[in-house]
Amino acid sequence: xxxxxxxxxxxxxxxxxxxxxxxxxxxxxxxxxxxxxxxxxxxxxxxxxxxxxxxxxxxxxxxxxxxxxxxxxxxxxxxxxxxxxxxxxxxxxxxxxxxxxxxxxxxxxxxxxxxxxxxxxxxxxxxxxxxxxxxxxxxxxxxxxxxxxxxxxxxxxxxxxxxxxxxxxxxxxxxxxxxxxxxxxxxxxxxxxxxxxxxxxxxxxxxxxxxxxxxxxxxxxxxxxxxxxxxxxxxxxxxxxxxxxxxxxxxxxxxxxxxxxxxxxx
Numbered sequence: 035x036x037x038x039x040x041x042x043x044x045x046x047x048x049x050x051x052x053x054x055x056x057x058x059x060x061x062x063x064x065x066x067x068x069x070x071x072x073x074x075x076x077x078x079x080x081x082x083x084x085x086x087x088x089x090x091x092x093x094x095x096x097x098x099x100x101x102x103x104x105x106x107x108x109x110x111x112x113x114x115x116x117x118x119x120x121x122x123x124x125x126x127x128x129x130x131x132x133x134x135x136x137x138x139x140x141x142x143x144x145x146x147x148x149x150x151x152x153x154x155x156x157x158x159x160x161x162x163x164x165x166x167x168x169x170x171x172x173x174x175x176x177x178x179x180x181x182x183x184x185x186x187x188x189x190x191x192x193x194x195x196x197x198x199x200x201x202x203x204x205x206x207x208x209x210x211x212x213x214x215x216x217x218x219x220x221x222x223x224x225x226x227x228x229x230x231x232x233x234x235x236x237x238x239x240x241x242x243x244x245x246x247x248x249x250x251x252x253x254x255x256x257x258x259x260x261x262x263x264x265x266x267x268x269x270x271x272x273x274x275x276x277x278x279x280x281x282x283x284x285x286x287x288x289x290x291x292x293x294x295x296x297x298x299x300x
Contacts, residue, residue, distance in 0.1 A: 044086050050079035057092040058251055059083075066100025071108035072166045074120050077144035080170075084147030092259055093251045094148065096174055097158040104167030106188065138197055145173040145199040151267045154254050158247045159183050160240055169200030172207075175266070177233060178247050180240040181225045185233060191220040206273065207232045264291060 041060070044052040049065040061083050063070035087094070098104055108117075116122025126137055148155040157171040160180035165188045171177055187204075189196045196204075196217060204213045208231045216223060228234040238246045254262065264287045272280050293299050 045079075045082070048075040048079040049073070050076060050083060052083045052086060054088060054091060057090055057255055058095065059087055059091045059093070060095045060097065063096075063098040063104055066098070066102070068108065069100065069102035069105035069162055070098040070167070071105050072170075073108045073111065073117055074141065075117065077141050080144035081147070084150075087153075092153065092262070093254055094153050094155045094174075095158060095247055095251065096148070096155065096170070097247075098160070098167075100161075102161035102167075103157070103159045103163045103183075104170055105162045106165030106167045142197070142199050145169060148173040149175060149270070151270065152263055154262065154266065156247055156250060158243055159185075159234075160243055162186075165189055165196075166198055169196055169198040172200045172203040173198075176235045176250070177228075178236045178238070178243065178250060179225050179228055179234040180243045181237060182240055183225045183228060183234070183237070185216075185223040185228060186220055187217045188220045190217050260294060261291060 041053040041055040044054055044059075046052075046064070049063060049070070051060075051062045051064050053060050053062075061080070063076070065071065065076075110117060111123045114122060114124060116125070126134060129137075154176065155174040157174040157177045159171050159177055161182055162184050163171050164184070164186045168185050168187050171185070187196055187200070201213070201217075204216070208216070212231060223231075223233060225234065225237040229237040236246055236250070268280075268283055268287055271283060275283060290299070
C-alpha cells in the first residue's frame with residue numbers, strides 16, 4: 035500500500051483506506067481482486083471514515099482500486115455460512131421485522147454521510163458500479179466517470195430492492211420514469227448516457243479520471259467554504275420547499291453571508 039508523500043494515512047482496514055491531504059480526503063476501496071465487492075465489514079469501515087474526517091476537510095473523493103469501482107455486494111452474503119463473524123443474510127431474514135430494520139439501517143449509515151452540508155463528495159467511477167456499487171456512487175454529491183463505466187442496479191433482478199439509499203438520489207437525478215426503467219430492467223448505463231441523463235457530471239477517458247477529479251476538487255476549493263456550505267444546503271432543501279419557501283431560505287442564507295462578510299456574524 036502506498037499513499038502520496040504529502041498525504042496522511044488515517045486508517046486502512048476491511049477494504050477501505052482513508053487518507054487526508056490538506057482540505058481533501060480520499061476514501062479508497064482496496065480489494066481489486068474481488069472488484070471491490072462490498073460486505074458489512076466494509077460498510078462499517080466506510081461509516082468510520084465519515085466519523086474520522088478532520089474538520090479541515092472540504093472535499094471527499096471516493097474511488098476504487100483496480101479496474102472496477104465496485105461490483106456490488108459480495109455474493110458470499112447469500113451463502114449459508116455468510117462472512118466470518120457475521121450473520122448470514124439468510125439468518126437475518128429469519129429475524130423479526132424490527133431486528134431486520136435495525137440491521138439495514140446500520141448498513142445504510144455507510145451511504146448517508148457523503149451528503150453532509152459541510153462537505154462536497156466526488157465519486158471517481160471506473161468500470162463496474164453495480165448494485166451496492168451504483169448506490170455508493172449515488173451517495174456522493176458529484177460523479178466523475180471513466181468512459182468504461184458500467185452502472186447497473188441489479189437488485190430487482192435478484193428479487194430484492196435497492197435499499198442502500200440509492201433510490202432517492204437516482205430519482206432526483208434522472209426522474210421517476212427513467213429510474214424505474216433502470217432499476218426494473220437492471221440494464222447497464224454507460225458513460226455517454228450517464229452524462230447525458232445527469233448521472234455523471236463529467237465523463238473522461240480512463241487515464242484522465244484522476245486528473246479530472248483533481249481539477250474539479252481545485253475548482254470547488256476556490257470558493258469560500260461558508261458560501262459553498264450555504265449553497266449546498268439551499269440546493270439540498272429546494273426539492274422539499276415551495277417556490278416562495280425557497281425565496282425565504284435564499285434571503286436568510288444571503289443575510290448570513292453578508293453579515294459574515296461585514297464582520298457582523300455571531
